[in-house]
Amino acid sequence: MLLAIFLYMIYLMKNTFFNEPECRKKLSEFVLTAQRLSMDVKCREFEKEFAKYQGRKYAVFVNSGSSANLALIQSLLNLGLIKKGDKVGFSAVTWPTNVMPLIQLGLEAVPVDVSEKNLNVNVENLIGLKEKIKVLFVTNLLGFSGRITEVKEYCEKNKIILLEDNCESLGSKVDGKKLGNFGLASTFSFFVGHHLSTIEGGMICTDDSNLHDMLTMVRAHGWSRNIDKNAESGLREKYNVSEFYNKYTFYYPAYNFRPMEINGFLGLEQLKYMDEIHKRRAENFKKYVSAAKNNVDFHKLDFSHMEFISNFAYPVICANKEVFAKYLEKFRDVEIRPIVGGSTVEQPFFNGKKYSCPNAKKIHELGFYVPNNPDLTADEVKTICKILEG
Template sequence: MTPIKIPLMRSTFFDEARTRERLAEFVKTSPRLSMGEQCAAFEKAFCAYQERSTSVLVSSGSAANLGLIQALLNLGRLKKGDKVGVSAVTWATNVMPVMQLGLIPVAIDCGLEHLNMTAALLEKHIDGLKAVFITNVLGFCGDIEGIATLCKKKGVILLEDNCESLGTRYKGKLLGNFGLASTFSFFVGHHLSTIEGGMICTDDRELASMVLMVRAHGWDRNLTTEEQKTLRTKHGVDDFHARYTFYESAYNLRTTEISGFLGYLQLPMLEPTIKKRSDNFVRFHAAAQKHEDRYYPLKADHIERLSNFAMPLVAKSPKILADTVKRFEDAGVEVRPIITGDITTHPFWTKELPKADCPNSRIIHSQGFYFANNPDLTDAEVQLMCGLL
C-alpha cells in the first residue's frame, strides 16, 4: 500500500511549534494543573465566541453528550423510556448515552445533498418524541431553523451535537444555537484541538447548573452561593457536610488546566483557520461539481459560512466509490467513510434495536467517503485532491 502523504490531520494545534513551546512552559511553571482558572477563562471566551451565556468545559465531546442527557434526566425534562430522535448519520457516542441512560433512540434519515436531518424527514417521526438530539455533520446542516420551529410547535426539546460544526453560520446564527443546548468536541483534527476536550453550551440557567453538578460528582461546589444555599436548605445540609454531599446522579467529566490553557490560547486563531478550510472547501466543491456523473451534488449554498474539517462526497455507486478510494489511496491520500454512515446498521445498535428505514443514510453509508480539509494543506495538495475526483 502506498504510504500516506496527505493524512486527514497533520498538526495537533494551530501554530504548532509555538503552541507546544507555550504548553511546555505552562506545564513547567503553573502551580495548578487540575481544573481551575485556565478552564474558566476558556469557558468565558467560548461563551463570547459561541454567543451563548454558559459554556461548561468537559473531558471530551462524548462526555459532553453524556453529561447533557444525564442533566436533562436529573431535571425530569426527560424520563427513562422517552423516545429521542437522533440523526441516522451521526457519531456512536451521540446515540450511546441515549441508550445507556434508558431512553429510546429513533433514527431520522438525512438528506443525500447535505448529509443532515431536515424538517420534512423529522416530521414523519416527530409524534411521540420527547427530544431530538440532532448531529450537525461535517460543518453542514439541513433546514435547521425549520427543525427548531417544528420542535417548538410540538413541544419537543431540540439539542445539537455540534462536535463537527463549530463555526458554521446559518441564516445569521451559529450552529449550536438553534436548540436548548449544544455540545462540542476539541479532539485533535476537529476545528480546535485541546488534545481531548468538549463543551456543553446553553442559555438555560437551570440546565447549566445541573450540568455543573453532573460534571463533578453531583456536589454543589461549582454553583453560585445563592444556588448552594437553596440546595442545602432544601436537603437540610449544613456547610460542613455540604463539602461531601452528593445531590444528583453524576460523573467526573472534568478535564485539566492543560485543556483550558490550550483552548484559551488557540481560540483567537480559530477564525483564520476556518477561513482557510472554507477556501479549500470551495475548491473541492467546485471540482466535485464537474463530476456529477460520479458524485451526488453537494448543496452548500444555503449555508452562510460553512466550517468544514473533512471533505465528504457520496459516490453514485459502490463501484465508483471503490474506484475513487483506490485512486486516492494509490496517490497516498487518506480516505475514510462518512463518520458512522447509517448508525442503525452498527452492531451495538442491532444488538438492541432493529435497523431503521433510512434509505438516504444507507446510501451515505455504503457510498460515502471523506478526505482531508485541514489548514496545513498546500495549494499543490488541494489541487492534487481536486484532480483525483
Template sequence: MKNNLFSHKLMEDNISTKHLSAITKFIKKKPILTNNVKVKEFEKKWSSWLGVKYSVFVNSGSSANLLSIAYLKSKYQKGEIIVPTLTWSSDIASILHNNFKPVFVDINLNNLAISLENLKRKINKNTVAIFLTHILGLNGLTSEIIKLVKNKKIILLEDCCESHGAKFNSKKIGTYGLISNFSFYYAHHMTTIEGGMICTNSKEVYEICRMLRSHGMVRETTSPKIKKYYVKKYPDLNSQFIFSLPSYNVRSTEINAVLGIEQIKELNKNIKKRNANFIHFLKKLDKEKFYTKFNLNGQSNYAFIIIFNKNYRNIKFRKKFEKILNKKKIEFRRGTSGGGNQMRQPYVRNSLKFNEKDFRKFSNTEIVHHYGYYIGNFPGLSKNKINKLTDVLNNI
C-alpha cells in the first residue's frame, strides 16, 4: 500500500525485486551457502565504504555487540563499562554476560547520546571502556569525548547499529572507536534481513573476533603467527579443532552477504533521501508541541524522531497521541531505541536492584522513555506524504 497515508509502516521498500533476483541468480549456481567467499567480499566492500581496515560479518548487530565485549573479556578480567541509559538491550546484556559491571550515564536531548558532564563523573580507575550508542542516525561523538577517552586511556566502542553513514567532523562514525558495530536488521539503513558487522583498524581485534565468531576456533584466524602459537602449545590437539576462547557460533551465510553486497550499492543514495525527508519532517513539525532542536550535523536518519515538548509531557496527551496514530495506522515505537530507559527493563532492574528513584535520576532518558517515539522514514517517501503525516501529528 505504497504512499497510502493511512498505512504508514516502520519500513516499506528496503528489499526490492532486484535484490531478490541477485539472491536467486547466486543460488542457481549451487555454491557453498555457509560463510564463504561472498561473506569475505561483503566484509571488504563494507570496510572500504566505512573507511576501516577490517570487518567481520555476523548474524546480527547484537552478536556484534556480544563479540566486542567478549574481545574485551579476553584482555581484561573485570572492570566497569560505561553505557548510556538509552541504548539497545544487547549493549548491556553483553556486558552482563561477560561479567563486567555496566555503569549508566544519562543522555543529551539534542543528540540522544551519552552526556559529557555525566560521563566525566562516572569514570574511575576501574573503567575499562565506554560503549557509546549513536541513536537514530544522530552523531553521538564530540571532540571532548574523544579527548577524554584518550587522556584517561579508556577504550571507546561505538554502537552504530542505528546510524550507518552518520559523520563526526566529516569522518564516518564507526571509525573513531577501537571497535564499532553495525546492524543490518530488516528496518535499518540497509538490510541483510538479519545481520551485523564488527569493524576495526586493529589486526588483533580482527583476528580474535574472527575466532570468536566461529566457536573460538583457531583455524578461523588469518594470522599464521596465532595458529603456530596454539599448535605448538597444544600438541595433543587436532589443529583443526583448537578452541582458543569460550565462544559462540554467530556466523551468517552467503545468501545474507549477497543481499548486503547489493544493498550497499544503494546505501549513499538512500541516506541522502532519508536525511532530506527528516529535515522536511522537522521543518513541518509543530515546534510548540514537539522538540526539534536536534544537532543534525553529520546525521544519517532512518526513522523520524518525535519527542513531546515540556507542556505536553503528560499521560493524557500521550494517550491521545497513541490513539490517533493507531487510528490512522501510523506504526510507531514509544521510547525510541530499545524502548527507552534500559535501567527499567527486568533484565537490568532485577539483577542490579534499581528502583523508581534510580530511574528518575536519568532525567533526559526518562523524557524519551515516556514521551519519545519514532516512526518510519524510508527512501521512497514523498514530501506530500510527510506533509500529511505532520498534519496528523500537529493536529493532535
C-alpha cells in the first residue's frame, strides 16, 4: 500500500542532474582519469564559463550557495565596505542562510516585507522602512524578482549596496538583463534541484576586481595564492612578506569553502543544457499560470514586469485557511512545500518579534509551492494543472 502511494507521487525533483545517465557515465570516466580531484583546472574553467554565461566579469566557485552568501558578507567586512553593527535589509521571504551570515558576522539583519503580488522586494517596501540600511541583500525568489531596476535605482540614490541572492533564479530576466546582474554581487546555488546541479556547489559573481580578489581569499584560508598577481605583490609589500612565508601567510579572516574538481566537471557539463532546462521550466510555468488563471481560491500573482521566467517552483497563495487546507488535501499525491523559508520573522532562529511583515506572514500562512523541474512528464504537468484549475 505504502509502495503504491510512493509510485503515484509527483516529486519536486527526480534526478541529481539533467540528462542523468549520460552525465553519470561521463563523471565516472572523469573520476577514473583526472589527475587531481581537489580544486584545479575544472573549477577554474567552470568559473570562466559561468561568468561568460551570466555576463559578469568574475565568478568565484564555492562549495554551496550558503557558503557563497557567507563568503560575500565576510568579504564586504574585510574590504571595509561595511562594519559590524551596520543594518542590512533582506527579503522577509527567503532561505535562512541568506540571513544567518548577517547575524553570525555581527550585522543587524532587518527584514523587508515583500509584495503579495510578486513575492519579492519592491521600492514601496523600502520607502516604508524605519531602519536606515547600508546594504540590501534581496532574494530573487523562485525564479522571480520584484521590479528590480527600480530597486537598483533606489539603492544607488540612497547609497545602499545592493546584493542579490540569486540561488533560485538562474536564467530569469528583467529589462533585458539576467537576474544576478543588478547589484554589486550575486550568489548562486548549484545544489540538487536547482537550475544547475553540481550536487553541492555555489557561485558568487561580480564585476569588481577588488571584491573578486577578496572572495578568492575568503574562499581559501585567507591566503593570497589564487588572486591577481599585482594584488598579491601589494599585500606582500604591505606586510613585508617573503616569497617563502607568503605560502602560509593568512591576510584576512576566511574559511575553507573550496569546491572539488568533480563539482567543476559537473558544472561544465550541466552548463551545456541551460537553454533546454530554462525552456522546459518556462513552458511548465506558463501552463500552470494558464491553469490557475480563473481559480478564485488563489491570490492573483503578477509577473508582467519580467521578460523571461525560468521558474524554480510554482507558488500558490490561498484565499484563506480553509482553502489552504483543501488544497493540501488535493495535492496529497504531489510533493508540495512551504514557500521557501516562509517569513523569516516567523522562524525560531530569528528574533523577529519587533518586526511586522504582513505580506510575508500571509505567504507563510497561506502559501505553498508546487513542483517545476525539467524532467516532469506531460502527464505530470497535466495532473498538476488539473488541480490548479480548482
